[in-house]
Amino acid sequence: MRDIFSYQNVINFLKTLADGDLNLATEFVWVIIATALSMIGGAIGGMLLAGKDIGYSFSAMLGALFAPAGVIPAILLGLAALNFLTNY
Numbered sequence: 001m002r003d004i005f006s007y008q009n010v011i012n013f014l015k016t017l018a019d020g021d022l023n024l025a026t027e028f029v030w031v032i033i034a035t036a037l038s039m040i041g042g043a044i045g046g047m048l049l050a051g052k053d054i055g056y057s058f059s060a061m062l063g064a065l066f067a068p069a070g071v072i073p074a075i076l077l078g079l080a081a082l083n084f085l086t087n088y
Contacts, residue, residue: 013025031072034072034075035071035072035075038068039064039065039067041067042067043060043061043063043067044060044063046060046062046063046064046066047060047063049063
């Protein structure tokens with residue numbers, strides 16, 4: 001695992017990710033992170049809303065599946081707006 005951080009490409013990628021530079025690779029990573037977090041939040045919300053009615057595992061699964069449906073387009077539009085604002 002330590003060897004991965006010795007490559008110059010990985011070091012440059014982590015620097016651009018931490019600096020907030022927007023390019024295709026960092027935007028893809030931010031979309032993946034936002035999708036994972038929305039799935040966790042959707043699962044928790046589904047369990048809170050319908051856990052007693054339809055079961056906790058089923059409501060968590062439905063919440064995790066439906067949460068990214070609203071988050072992914074919003075993240076893509078936000079990243080496009082940020083990319084537009086930083087270039088002009």
